[in-house]
Amino acid sequence: MTGGHDSAKGKLEAQGVTLRYDARTIAENLSVVIPDGSFTVIVGPNACGKSTLLRALSRLLVPSAGQVILDGKAIAGYPSKQVARTVGLLPQTSIAPDGITVADLVSRGRYPHQSFFRQWSQEDEVAVASAMAATQTTELSNRPVDELSGGQRQRVWVAMVLAQQTPILLLDEPTTFLDIAHQIELLNLCQDLNAAGRTIVAVLHDLNHACRYATNIIAMKDGTVIAEGPPAAIMTEKLVEDVFGLRCMIIEDPVSGTPLIVPKSGK
Amino acid sequence: MTGAYHDHSRARGNRPAAPATNTGPIDFGRRVAVLRLLGGRLSLRFDLRSLVTGVILLLSTAMIGAVSLASGKFPIPLADVFRALHGTAGDNIRMVVVEWRLPRLLLAFLLGAALGLSGAIFQSLTRNPLGSPDIIGFSAGTYTGALAVLLIFSGGYYETAAGALAGGIITAAAVYLLAYHGGAQSFRLIVVGIGISALLGALNAWMIRQADLQVAMSAAIWGAGSLNGLAFEQVWPVLLMLALIVPCLLILARPMRQLELGDDAAMSSGIHANRLRLMLMICGVALTAIVTAAAGPIAFVSLAAPQIARRVTRLAGVALIPSALVGGLLLTTADWAAQHAFGVQLPVGVMTVSIGGLYFLWLLLREARQ
Numbered sequence A: 001m002t003g004g005h006d007s008a009k010g011k012l013e014a015q016g017v018t019l020r021y022d023a024r025t026i027a028e029n030l031s032v033v034i035p036d037g038s039f040t041v042i043v044g045p046n047a048c049g050k051s052t053l054l055r056a057l058s059r060l061l062v063p064s065a066g067q068v069i070l071d072g073k074a075i076a077g078y079p080s081k082q083v084a085r086t087v088g089l090l091p092q093t094s095i096a097p098d099g100i101t102v103a104d105l106v107s108r109g110r111y112p113h114q115s116f117f118r119q120w121s122q123e124d125e126v127a128v129a130s131a132m133a134a135t136q137t138t139e140l141s142n143r144p145v146d147e148l149s150g151g152q153r154q155r156v157w158v159a160m161v162l163a164q165q166t167p168i169l170l171l172d173e174p175t176t177f178l179d180i181a182h183q184i185e186l187l188n189l190c191q192d193l194n195a196a197g198r199t200i201v202a203v204l205h206d207l208n209h210a211c212r213y214a215t216n217i218i219a220m221k222d223g224t225v226i227a228e229g230p231p232a233a234i235m236t237e238k239l240v241e242d243v244f245g246l247r248c249m250i251i252e253d254p255v256s257g258t259p260l261i262v263p264k265s266g267k
Numbered sequence B: 001m002t003g004a005y006h007d008h009s010r011a012r013g014n015r016p017a018a019p020a021t022n023t024g025p026i027d028f029g030r031r032v033a034v035l036r037l038l039g040g041r042l043s044l045r046f047d048l049r050s051l052v053t054g055v056i057l058l059l060s061t062a063m064i065g066a067v068s069l070a071s072g073k074f075p076i077p078l079a080d081v082f083r084a085l086h087g088t089a090g091d092n093i094r095m096v097v098v099e100w101r102l103p104r105l106l107l108a109f110l111l112g113a114a115l116g117l118s119g120a121i122f123q124s125l126t127r128n129p130l131g132s133p134d135i136i137g138f139s140a141g142t143y144t145g146a147l148a149v150l151l152i153f154s155g156g157y158y159e160t161a162a163g164a165l166a167g168g169i170i171t172a173a174a175v176y177l178l179a180y181h182g183g184a185q186s187f188r189l190i191v192v193g194i195g196i197s198a199l200l201g202a203l204n205a206w207m208i209r210q211a212d213l214q215v216a217m218s219a220a221i222w223g224a225g226s227l228n229g230l231a232f233e234q235v236w237p238v239l240l241m242l243a244l245i246v247p248c249l250l251i252l253a254r255p256m257r258q259l260e261l262g263d264d265a266a267m268s269s270g271i272h273a274n275r276l277r278l279m280l281m282i283c284g285v286a287l288t289a290i291v292t293a294a295a296g297p298i299a300f301v302s303l304a305a306p307q308i309a310r311r312v313t314r315l316a317g318v319a320l321i322p323s324a325l326v327g328g329l330l331l332t333t334a335d336w337a338a339q340h341a342f343g344v345q346l347p348v349g350v351m352t353v354s355i356g357g358l359y360f361l362w363l364l365l366r367e368a369r370q
Ligand SMILES: Nc1ncnc2c1ncn2[C@@H]1O[C@H](COP(=O)(O)OP(=O)(O)OP(=O)(O)O)[C@@H](O)[C@H]1O
Pocket: A021, A024, A026, A044, A045, A046, A047, A048, A049, A050, A051, A052, A053, A092, B182
């Protein structure tokens, strides 16, 4: 095993990674453990490196120092399709080819399970059907993706990554474009998936959602982790001020009993 | 740790918690047929419309082919054409049909298919209908390479093809390097490519002017893109090269489709995006080089075929096989028209330039309006 982190057992972790785009360094010597079976939510201001961290955790970005560990082994050492069967990523932006229908797009999530000879197995069909049912996109299945509303489209992209059926799911702002009901719907779905044994890592901008759903929060700023732990333990007025520069009051959420962040007006 | 504070009960009831039950066939919005054999070890999903379209394209090509085998200075009745192909016709007819006209027809189809494939590859890579090798300078580059070999070393088919390939790859690398600016955006690539294409056009003209008259004449005629005077000697190398490249492409077709979802989505489904792009580019340039070496640069088939294929199959993105079939049909038709429609034999390149030019103009106007 790769020692160093005794606090939590991580299936997926970044060990002292330096992340950069060309000459621009986004994070230096960053270490993050995603506890196995957790619902981890990453929060932090815009451009602090949340998406960049997710890209590193899913091997899209190769760290220029340090390494990402998956199941006790450097992620770089795995065959890429095996990584894709273990870690699924919903990128912040994706492109739908012109005229592609919903079911066709969701089916593309099955790519890592397919091969030249196995292009559409029974399992593929079941996975796609249940991913669409879970995201309530079944009724949309025959519609061209470019004709959907932003929120419908977002649910289709989520369906695509669900169809990938990976034990670890990395979701970059999965609730953008969604109305409040669909946001809660999607977070509930994530919670169900988490309860069924999947590890979920989501970037969320809504701190109240983060506190309500996360079992573990990672608060980031300028490429470093400021705090990490269960919401009730780490979410303090000071942390919100440190990370976001926002003065606020924290009360108990009357519904869930989790921390509820109420911004104070003015500066 | 946590867990106590979630109020699940409310929302759970109306949500399909574990919808793994088979809900019947998935509605893809198009008719599909699924084939599963050998206990699931082989499984395929066919798109019926593409399949039917493919058959229609092949039948149309066969019809044009039959007509073009029949027509010419010695018109031959269709029945005799078929007899000649069966080997049951007289020697004269057999010679005209099989030895004079058939190789040209085969080449028109094969080269058209190669152009369609190459166009589909680059349009998929650039995600832009303008991103085809004849627009972004790769065709011009293959022509420069081929011209250099022809004028300086007076090489044969394989040398010319190698020169064309080298010219194409160098051009592709140059276009990518110049257009690369923290990720090659397709629009930059196209604009840079059009510029390089114009430069190479001038270079090509200059090279022809430097050569001695006879070589220059034949290079210029060849440079218009023509299938005149091609025989079976030219068919075999083309077939051989296609036999090498097409199987690679069939394997690369699925990852290529996945790459159309964007680099992040493609990479997170297990694709090495840069490696794949490089392999696809080499295949695409090689396909263009095959055509340039055999018949000179034939413009606009690469540009038009994938888009026509997209419209008739109504598939998402660009598809390789339909693009190849449309390319084959386009070039056989254009070559027949170039030979017979105007009383004089025109190079087929002139034909494709004039029809394709109109299409290009329409496409540019449409893109500009967006
Ligand atoms: N492809 C790229 N090339 C160069 N720089 C990039 C690239 N992607 C992101 N960056 C830069 O890296 C920094 C971190 O970006 P990142 O996308 O990780 O932020 P984020 O925390 O996800 O922000 P947001 O909340 O706005 O999504 C930003 O300054 C951004 O400009």
